[in-house]
Amino acid sequence: MRKTTLGAALALALAFASPAARAAGDTIKVGILAEMSGTFADFGQQITNGARAYMKQHGDTVAGKKIELIIKDTTGPAPDVAKRLAQELVVKDEVDFIAGFGLTPNALAVASIATEAKKPTIVMNAATSVITAKSPYIVRTSFTLAQVTQPMAQWAYQSGVRKVYTVVADYGPGHDAEGTFKKTFTALGGQVVGEARVPLKNPEFSPFVQKVKDARPEAVFVFVPAGELAVGFMKAYRERELAKAGIKLLSTGDVTEDGVIDALGDNAIGVISTHQYSMAHESPENKAFLAAYAQVAPQQRPNFMAVGGYDGMAAVYEVVRKLGGKVDGDQAMGVLKGLKIASPRGPIQIDADTRDIVQNVYVREIKKVGGKLYNVEFDHFPAVKDPGK
Numbered sequence: 001m002r003k004t005t006l007g008a009a010l011a012l013a014l015a016f017a018s019p020a021a022r023a024a025g026d027t028i029k030v031g032i033l034a035e036m037s038g039t040f041a042d043f044g045q046q047i048t049n050g051a052r053a054y055m056k057q058h059g060d061t062v063a064g065k066k067i068e069l070i071i072k073d074t075t076g077p078a079p080d081v082a083k084r085l086a087q088e089l090v091v092k093d094e095v096d097f098i099a100g101f102g103l104t105p106n107a108l109a110v111a112s113i114a115t116e117a118k119k120p121t122i123v124m125n126a127a128t129s130v131i132t133a134k135s136p137y138i139v140r141t142s143f144t145l146a147q148v149t150q151p152m153a154q155w156a157y158q159s160g161v162r163k164v165y166t167v168v169a170d171y172g173p174g175h176d177a178e179g180t181f182k183k184t185f186t187a188l189g190g191q192v193v194g195e196a197r198v199p200l201k202n203p204e205f206s207p208f209v210q211k212v213k214d215a216r217p218e219a220v221f222v223f224v225p226a227g228e229l230a231v232g233f234m235k236a237y238r239e240r241e242l243a244k245a246g247i248k249l250l251s252t253g254d255v256t257e258d259g260v261i262d263a264l265g266d267n268a269i270g271v272i273s274t275h276q277y278s279m280a281h282e283s284p285e286n287k288a289f290l291a292a293y294a295q296v297a298p299q300q301r302p303n304f305m306a307v308g309g310y311d312g313m314a315a316v317y318e319v320v321r322k323l324g325g326k327v328d329g330d331q332a333m334g335v336l337k338g339l340k341i342a343s344p345r346g347p348i349q350i351d352a353d354t355r356d357i358v359q360n361v362y363v364r365e366i367k368k369v370g371g372k373l374y375n376v377e378f379d380h381f382p383a384v385k386d387p388g389k
Contacts, residue, residue, distance in 0.1 A: 028065045028320055028327060030313075031089035032100040033082055033110065036073035039201070042227045042259060043102030043305055044073065047124050049297045050309030051099075054317075057292040062317045063325035070095060077171075077200065079109035086110040090117045096327040097122060097319075099312050102305065103225075104128040104172045111135040118329030120336065122315055124308040128172035129388025132355045137329060139336045139355040141315055141348070142308035143276050145173040145223060146180040146388035148252045151361045151381040152274040153184035156219060156250055163191050164250070165217040167208055167233070169224045170197035176388055177223035177252060193217050203229065205236035212247065213240055219248035226257040226303065231264065238267045248272070253375065256366055259303035261373045264366075268373065271366045276359050277304040277345040278375040289344035304345075311343050315350070349383075356386045 032051065034044030048071055060067050070093050072085040082105075089095045090113060098114060099122040101107040107126040111134035114121040123131055123140040132138050156164065166181055168174035174197060182192050194215045196208045203224075212220045220242065224233055237249060249255075253275020256268060279290065279301060289310060293302045319335045320327060337352040348359045361384045364375035 026066055027068050028062075028097075028316075028325070029068050029070055029093060029095040030097045030099055030316055031086075031093055031095035032069055032071045033074055033085055033089070033098065033106060034071065034100040035076055035102045035106075036071065038076040039228055040076050040102055040225070043125060044100075045297070045300070046259060046303055046305035047100055047102060047309040049293065049300065050124075050302065050306030051313045052296045053289065053292040053302075053306065054310045054313035056295050057288060058317060062320045063323075065320060065325040067316070067320075074106050077103045077105045079105045082106035083109040083113065086113045090119060095119070097316055097332075099316070100124055101126040104131065107131050107138075108134060111138060114138055120319065120327075120329055120332040122312045124312040125305045127176075129176055129356075129386050130172070133389070136355075137333060139315070139333075139350050140357050141311040141350075142304070143357060143359070144386040144388055145176040145252065147359075147384055147386045148274050148276060148361050149177045149180040149223070150184050150387050151363065151384065152221065152250055152252065153181045153190075154188070154381070155272075155274065155363050155379070156221070157185060157188040157190050161190065161219050161248070161250075163193050163217045163219075165194040165196075165212045165215050165220045166192055167196045167198065167212065167220060167222045167224075169200050169229065171200050173225075174223055180387060181221050198224065200225070203232065205233050206240065209233075209236040209240045209242065213242055213245055216245070217247060219250050222249065222251045222255055224255060226254040226305070227260060230255040230257065231260055234264050234268060243267070253277070253304060253364070256364075256375055257303040258301050258375065261301070261366070261375070264373070266368070266373075268366045269368060273364050273375060274361055275304060275364065275375070276361055277307045278362065278364055278377055280369065280374040280376050281345060281362075283344065283346065285342050286344040307344050311341055311348065314341050314343075315339060351385060354386065354389045356389065358383055358385050360384065
């Protein structure tokens with residue numbers, strides 16, 4: 001019944017506002033669904049600030065059309081809210097693109113709407129591999145957990161680590177990270193001596209970290225979403241004195257992301273992570289991005305989510321430019337498949353077959369540079385595809 005209601009509403013809306021009719025206007029509307037309040041509010045702020053930074057740097061007009069952002073708050077991991085808001089964006093706001101998505105459950109909830117409305121939908125952060133497979137109208141400009149985890153497992157084994165305990169958040173991206181690390185590390189000859197999944201909401205890390213300490217691995221591999229959860233894990237890691245016990249901390253860049261790295265404190269120095277972006281990345285594109293972001297949010301350090309939003313807008317601009325301002329869903333997807341962008345993180349490309357991103361994954365160590373903490377890159381795996389597909 002719910003599907004029928006949605007389909008009827010979309011059909012009615014499209015009958016009165018066809019893509020050609022909307023393209024005849026002067027505005028291209030980009031509807032962003034993001035977590036703008038609650039525990040994950042930083043996700044939405046980083047994504048939308050990144051999108052605004054791109055517009056600050058490149059102007060708000062392309063191919064004679066004014067670009068307008070319409071931002072709606074999913075309030076957190078709330079699939080029902082995300083689906084309702086996506087329907088509003090299509091039916092009421094008549095957007096040309098749907099974008100955003102800090103969290104996987106919200107992105108998955110919108111896949112059916114993207115398909116029914118033939119709406120190009122750009123995932124700017126959510127990182128479960130399966131998302132792009134749920135609709136032929138979804139592309140991703142961020143990363144997948146499997147994509148940044150496989151290099152971590154490879155680097156750990158190459159560096160002499162043989163026994164690891166894994167700790168991940170208990171939802172899609174966490175399961176992807178856990179499975180990928182275990183498969184890659186054990187195939188190389190390593191041993192996973194214990195596994196733990198922690199709740200996504202309000203986890204108490206101390207009992208889990210104590211189990212890690214009791215198992216006496218050489219290292220613990222961790223994935224939890226960026227922000228408060230990452231800070232919470234690092235606090236427990238420090239209080240339970242795992243470093244003093246000789247247990248190295250290996251993670252994806254979510255745990256050590258640039259936006260919260262100051263909150264981790266000097267105890268985080270030396271933590272190794274693998275990820276696709278660091279503020280310390282040396283390139284002209286990154287310097288331009290940082291300068292534009294500073295104009296939009298001068299009090300905030302941008303992280304990988306901001307870059308996902310920034311590159312997502314680069315994709316939108318390229319589609320509008322190549323279609324001469326007349327956005328059609330199928331033609332837009334034709335432009336997005338295989339699209340190459342000179343990103344602040346390095347060269348990226350949208351894989352034409354999977355519509356997922358191909359990019360360098362960097363190995364970084366937290367160091368203090370000029371009195372501030374940074375993820376300093378010292379090695380990389382080039383042009384990594386999502387191993388989850």
